[in-house]
Amino acid sequence: MSASSVTTPFPERAAAALKDPFLQEALAIATTKFIGLRREAFAEFPAGDALRDQARAIKEATLQKLDVYLGQLADSVERLGGHVHWASTGDEARDVILGLCRDRGVRIAVKSKSMATEEIELNEALARAGVTPVETDLGEYIIQLAHEKPSHIIAPAIHKTKAQVAALISDVAGHRLAADPEVLTAAARVQLRQKFLQADMGISGANFAVAETGTIVLVTNEGNGRMVTSLPRIHVALMGIEKVIPSMTDLMVFLAILAKSATGQKLSSYTTLVRGPRQPGELEGPEELHLILMDNGRSAQIAGTLREALYCLRCGACLNVCPVYRQIGGHAYGHTYPGPIGILLTAMQKGTESVKELAHASSLCGACRDVCPVRIDIPRMLIELREHLRRDRIAPASERAVFRVFRRLLMSPTAFAFAAPAARMLQRPFVKNGRVSRLPSFFSKWTETRDLPPVAARTFRERWKELQ
Amino acid sequence: MATRAQFLDRIRREVGKTPGLFRARTALRPAHPEVAVEAVRRQMAERWPEAVERFKDEFERVAGVFHHAKRLAEVPGMIAEVARAKGATRLLTWNPAVLGFDLRSTLGAEGLSVAVAPVGDAAEAARRRHREDAAHAQLGVTGADLVLAETGTLILLSGDGRPRSTSLLPDTHIAVFDRSRLVESLEQLGIWLEALHVDPARAMSGAVINLITGPSRTADIELTLTRGVHGPKDVHAIFVEGP
Numbered sequence: 001m002s003a004s005s006v007t008t009p010f011p012e013r014a015a016a017a018l019k020d021p022f023l024q025e026a027l028a029i030a031t032t033k034f035i036g037l038r039r040e041a042f043a044e045f046p047a048g049d050a051l052r053d054q055a056r057a058i059k060e061a062t063l064q065k066l067d068v069y070l071g072q073l074a075d076s077v078e079r080l081g082g083h084v085h086w087a088s089t090g091d092e093a094r095d096v097i098l099g100l101c102r103d104r105g106v107r108i109a110v111k112s113k114s115m116a117t118e119e120i121e122l123n124e125a126l127a128r129a130g131v132t133p134v135e136t137d138l139g140e141y142i143i144q145l146a147h148e149k150p151s152h153i154i155a156p157a158i159h160k161t162k163a164q165v166a167a168l169i170s171d172v173a174g175h176r177l178a179a180d181p182e183v184l185t186a187a188a189r190v191q192l193r194q195k196f197l198q199a200d201m202g203i204s205g206a207n208f209a210v211a212e213t214g215t216i217v218l219v220t221n222e223g224n225g226r227m228v229t230s231l232p233r234i235h236v237a238l239m240g241i242e243k244v245i246p247s248m249t250d251l252m253v254f255l256a257i258l259a260k261s262a263t264g265q266k267l268s269s270y271t272t273l274v275r276g277p278r279q280p281g282e283l284e285g286p287e288e289l290h291l292i293l294m295d296n297g298r299s300a301q302i303a304g305t306l307r308e309a310l311y312c313l314r315c316g317a318c319l320n321v322c323p324v325y326r327q328i329g330g331h332a333y334g335h336t337y338p339g340p341i342g343i344l345l346t347a348m349q350k351g352t353e354s355v356k357e358l359a360h361a362s363s364l365c366g367a368c369r370d371v372c373p374v375r376i377d378i379p380r381m382l383i384e385l386r387e388h389l390r391r392d393r394i395a396p397a398s399e400r401a402v403f404r405v406f407r408r409l410l411m412s413p414t415a416f417a418f419a420a421p422a423a424r425m426l427q428r429p430f431v432k433n434g435r436v437s438r439l440p441s442f443f444s445k446w447t448e449t450r451d452l453p454p455v456a457a458r459t460f461r462e463r464w465k466e467l468q
Numbered sequence: 469m470a471t472r473a474q475f476l477d478r479i480r481r482e483v484g485k486t487p488g489l490f491r492a493r494t495a496l497r498p499a500h501p502e503v504a505v506e507a508v509r510r511q512m513a514e515r516w517p518e519a520v521e522r523f524k525d526e527f528e529r530v531a532g533v534f535h536h537a538k539r540l541a542e543v544p545g546m547i548a549e550v551a552r553a554k555g556a557t558r559l560l561t562w563n564p565a566v567l568g569f570d571l572r573s574t575l576g577a578e579g580l581s582v583a584v585a586p587v588g589d590a591a592e593a594a595r596r597r598h599r600e601d602a603a604h605a606q607l608g609v610t611g612a613d614l615v616l617a618e619t620g621t622l623i624l625l626s627g628d629g630r631p632r633s634t635s636l637l638p639d640t641h642i643a644v645f646d647r648s649r650l651v652e653s654l655e656q657l658g659i660w661l662e663a664l665h666v667d668p669a670r671a672m673s674g675a676v677i678n679l680i681t682g683p684s685r686t687a688d689i690e691l692t693l694t695r696g697v698h699g700p701k702d703v704h705a706i707f708v709e710g711p
Contacts, residue, residue: 221686
């Protein structure tokens with residue numbers, strides 16, 4: 001954990017991940033598999049591309065009237081007997097949940113996977129308040145037992161071996177379990193089934209919320225989303241404001257592409273449409289439903305540079321294709337949301353300053369934009385973030401000085417012409433086998449992990465003169 | 469804590485600062501969903517044979533088990549067969565008033581214990597009794613309000629006599645449906661859902677609609693696909709062709 005804490009500089013966190021042979025293998029296998037599954041799913045679905053354009057347009061159109069749709073959603077949920085809470089910050093969202101726990105005497109809260117609750121570090125806050133939070137997505141359950149953080153949005157425990165998982169679940173079960181996924185899953189089922197039946201509160205996120213009907217939509221493969229919203233007497237759903245969509249017709253467009261992008265399935269095993277608490281005549285379902293609408297930095301980006309990141313469906317497709325994520329995994333990013341989109345979401349919630357290193361953890365290759373189901377232009381926004389960081393003078397003084405000199409050279413043809421022979425002379429001690437592989441002092445960062453090509457023996461301008 | 473007015477004012481201000489990234493519109497909805505849903509029903513009255521074939525293929529792709537019954541009278545025997553194969557002795561079913569058949573007389577005789585969700589009684593005592601039944605049932609029998617061919621999906625509405633957990637808590641889930649339930653595409657499902665919500669007062673009795681596409685599954689341990697992590701390990705669909 002120490003190497004993935006945000007207090008450690010990013011290059012060290014990344015280096016630690018690169019030195020972990022199991023993580024390297026697990027990442028390669030997982031991301032390659034997800035890429036293949038996604039590709040196959042879209043290959044046999046010719047309407048996919050048009051639907052992605054449509055999904056993108058729906059997200060944009062919704063943002064253009066976000067206040068209207070949020071108001072409509074709240075009205076619909078209240079009409080069905082649910083309660084709506086407005087949380088401007090993560091702190092406020094946490095306070096709502098802690099307040100409900102206190103007032104209703106909640107001791108155990110079962111959770112289905114929710115990035116929004118990770119974002120506000122809800123589990124830690126619940127534990128401090130004397131409430132036991134139980135993650136029920138198997139991957140999340142495993143990392144909760146290990147006291148770790150998710151390393152992938154949809155496969156949170158890909159960094160754990162089955163032997164490690166066996167040790168963790170054996171501890172809870174009270175007897176030794178074989179390192180066999182089948183056995184371990186069955187054991188987790190028994191443990192978690194009890195928790196579902198004991199819990200007073202179920203906490204979920206929301207993949208979507210339909211404004212017109214007040215429907216909270218949860219997509220899971222395991223069925224824990226259904227458990228969490230059915231068995232405890234209180235259901236709390238926490239959602240970012242950008243998750244609202246206008247109608248059921250819009251929902252169908254997103255359902256058609258979400259699971260294909262995430263896991264290559266046509267639909268996930270369970271898509272659960274929750275419309276209010278238990279209705280008259282029903283035997284099951286919560287007595288109370290609370291929907292928390294959370295801003296936490298989102299609204300400031302409606303007219304900001306990160307607007308497009310508000311389209312995100314949290315499918316994880318951009319993680320799998322990212323050459324940086326594929327090497328370092330989720331923990332090295334050091335924040336709740338990893339991968340290319342994670343850099344933008346972190347900047348949104350914690351400010352530009354918080355991603356001064358991460359903004360550069362991208363080769364800008366554009367693979368993330370190509371696979372995104374709503375075609376979010378992540379590279380464009382990363383470049384804009386870098387531009388902000390430059391203006392805010394966040395780079396070290398030495399680096400800024402170097403670039404100031406470089407800028408002068410590029411702006412003056414005379415200086416540039418003079419620079420080439422000067423550089424050839426200066427580089428002489430460092431060129432070995434036609435590469436510059438080690439530079440002194442603060443230039444050393446440039447050559448630590450890669451070689452630089454030397455300045456050519458004759459520049460283009462010099463050759464041009466002869467050719468004329 | 470922000471009030472609703474403050475919260476929405478802030479968003480309205482931000483929305484007002486920008487025209488957005490490009491001109492965009494939401495999905496085009498049916499102007500008269502009740503009419504559109506009737507049109508779908510008419511189409512499906514002719515196209516159900518293709519739809520049921522497509523459903524079978526897709527359902528089997530997601531590890532579902534498909535059965536074809538010529539008549540409703542064959543259904544109890546099929547369910548008994550599945551129960552025997554799974555070693556299940558405790559069954560829970562939706563209420564016969566909803567389901568269209570009663571397994572107590574047929575399967576009770578075979579030594580299976582059949583609990584039935586009550587209808588018209590959602591008092592505390594009934595709810596507690598039902599929760600016991602649900603927690604111990606090994607096999608759950610439900611109908612399906614809609615069956616989506618393109619994805620192999622069973623769509624179940626919760627409500628009076630049709631509890632949501634019958635398709636969730638038991639190890640095995642069996643859904644029984646006839647040709648009138650078939651739709652072909654997510655687009656048609658959208659029309660149907662629009663129609664269902666047209667009149668919020670009338671709408672639906674229960675709070676939950678579940679789209680079920682195969683058994684409960686996970687790949688969270690070393691990407692090994694494993695079934696039945698929380699919900700059913702096995703899902704069966706019985707298509708009843710005739711009366």
